[in-house]
Amino acid sequence: xxxxxxxxxxxxxxxxxxxxxxxxxxxxxxxxxxxxxxxxxxxxxxxxxxxxxxxxxxxxxxxxxxxxxxxxxxxxxxxxxxxxxxxxxxxxxxxxxxxxxxxxxxxxxxxxxxxxxx
Amino acid sequence: xxxxxxxxxxxxxxxxxxxxxxxxxxxxxxxxxxxxxxxxxxxxxxxxxxxxxxxxxxxxxxxxxxxxxxxxxxxxxxxxxxxxxxxxxxxxxxxxxxxxxxxxxxx
Numbered sequence: 001x002x003x004x005x006x007x008x009x010x011x012x013x014x015x016x017x018x019x020x021x022x023x024x025x026x027x028x029x030x031x032x033x034x035x036x037x038x039x040x041x042x043x044x045x046x047x048x049x050x051x052x053x054x055x056x057x058x059x060x061x062x063x064x065x066x067x068x069x070x071x072x073x074x075x076x077x078x079x080x081x082x083x084x085x086x087x088x089x090x091x092x093x094x095x096x097x098x099x100x101x102x103x104x105x106x107x108x109x110x111x112x113x114x115x116x117x118x
Numbered sequence: 119x120x121x122x123x124x125x126x127x128x129x130x131x132x133x134x135x136x137x138x139x140x141x142x143x144x145x146x147x148x149x150x151x152x153x154x155x156x157x158x159x160x161x162x163x164x165x166x167x168x169x170x171x172x173x174x175x176x177x178x179x180x181x182x183x184x185x186x187x188x189x190x191x192x193x194x195x196x197x198x199x200x201x202x203x204x205x206x207x208x209x210x211x212x213x214x215x216x217x218x219x220x221x222x223x224x225x
Binding site for chain 2: 035044045046047050059060061062095100102103104105106108109110111
């Protein structure tokens with residue numbers, strides 16, 4: 001069974017840092033690109049970052065560029081999101097999401113909650 | 119960035135109704151559009167990709183159509199398990215963007 005399990009969400013002060021992890025299983029990790037998508041509770045979805053299967057291509061949405069870093073570890077089949085200089089507007093549920101084929105976000109984790117508040 | 123405008127934002131419907139949700143892109147995206155269903159407290163679920171291709175396991179009462187800038191998601195006969203929020207997403211260019219969602223609830 002394909003599974004994505006996020007962890008690392010927490011309550012953090014503005015300006016603080018957090019590292020989210022996504023443990024994957026049930027598929028050949030090397031073959032798939034991965035993404036992070038976030039959702040403010042009760043609101044819509046926001047794609048924030050992409051990393052290609054070989055880590056050669058990385059994209060970020062503008063609001064996190066320079067503050068967040070996506071990476072992946074092929075030894076542990078995991079994806080990470082290092083989040084620095086956190087702001088209140090980063091408060092959201094963060095999903096780890098597999099990139100198809102097909103060209104779509106075809107497998108989602110259950111999410112990990114990040115709260116940025118003083 | 120490509121903006122996606124979904125309409126309506128809310129929709130009240132009854133079991134057996136035909137439901138149509140529209141997604142308009144601010145520029146042409148060919149058929150690089152996906153639809154997702156999200157139920158309360160759950161992660162989104164992929165329903166349709168490439169504008170009209172049903173993901174494995176998705177019931178055939180769901181269908182998608184469109185290309186360029188105008189797309190539709192149709193539920194041919196609404197079932198109790200279909201009450202949810204639906205999002206479109208463009209995968210034509212980064213940053214990938216989502217529509218604001220359409221909540222389908224019971225009339």
